Amino acid sequence: MSTLDTSWLRAWSELGLAPPAGLFEQLIAAYQEPQRHYHSLQHLIECLTHFEHAHHLAEHPGEVAVALWFHDAIYDVRGKTNERQSADWAIRTLAACKADQATLERVEQLILATKHDATPIRPDEQLLVDIDLAILGARPQRFAEYDQQVRAEYSWVPGLLYRMKRRSVLKSFLARPSIYSTSYFRERNESQARVNLSGIVGPIS
Incomplete structure (x- = not known):
């Protein structure tokens, strides 16, 4: 099955x-x-x-x-x-x-x-949001594929505007004290997510 x-x-x-x-x-x-x-x-x-x-x-x-x-x-x-x-x-x-x-x-x-658009508070909401964001902490090859897939969905947006908007979205995740709300996903995905995101937006000062 x-x-x-x-x-x-x-x-x-x-x-x-x-x-x-x-x-x-x-x-x-x-x-x-x-x-x-x-x-x-x-x-x-x-x-x-x-x-x-x-x-x-x-x-x-x-x-x-x-x-x-x-x-x-x-x-x-x-x-x-x-x-x-x-x-x-x-x-x-x-x-x-x-x-x-x-x-x-x-x-x-x-x-x-x-x-x-807001930090989840309830435990089940935290879990579900972390699952939805797990892709940010995927292995580099899968993360690169994901980045290409998102670009394909927004193929109608001009390149410069897309890169600016995309960088802003990803930078907002990187700027958080923690990308993931649950210890389960922090332990498994946080470090790789920060590596993946930094590769696109650069380090957060």
Whole structure:
């Protein structure tokens, strides 16, 4: 059984809910849309694999898993509300499956946390955001591939503007006291992430 199949079945079992027929296939199709180069099925599988190893850290593992499945479900390369739309899809789905209100609220916040516009506070949000950012601490070859994939998604942005904006985003991560919120990912990814990011933005004075 593949990582995708295993994760899917486990997530819904831990939620104590039954997924709608065809939803698995809809999400797989979404992650294979042609405009995706990084926010693709490869990224989803990498996130789910990281979670498989860090599953024991989750307070509500089924919610973290389903949030990972939906966190990039909507991806418009020019869009400003991808996370909001992805969260809305997840909430509609879970509500139709009779999930309780607390679950709906937590999953919504988990997905919105992947906007990376604020430091996550709740443990499950910290874990999910660290999983989403694990790519920053990937081995150099994979990080270089990731950097190329992101550029491909923004191929419509002129080179000079792209490099300026991209450097600003990555510099903001590098400027943090710690890129990762959980000790698990700090121990495994922090040092390499700083090497990878410094290679693009240079050292932070």
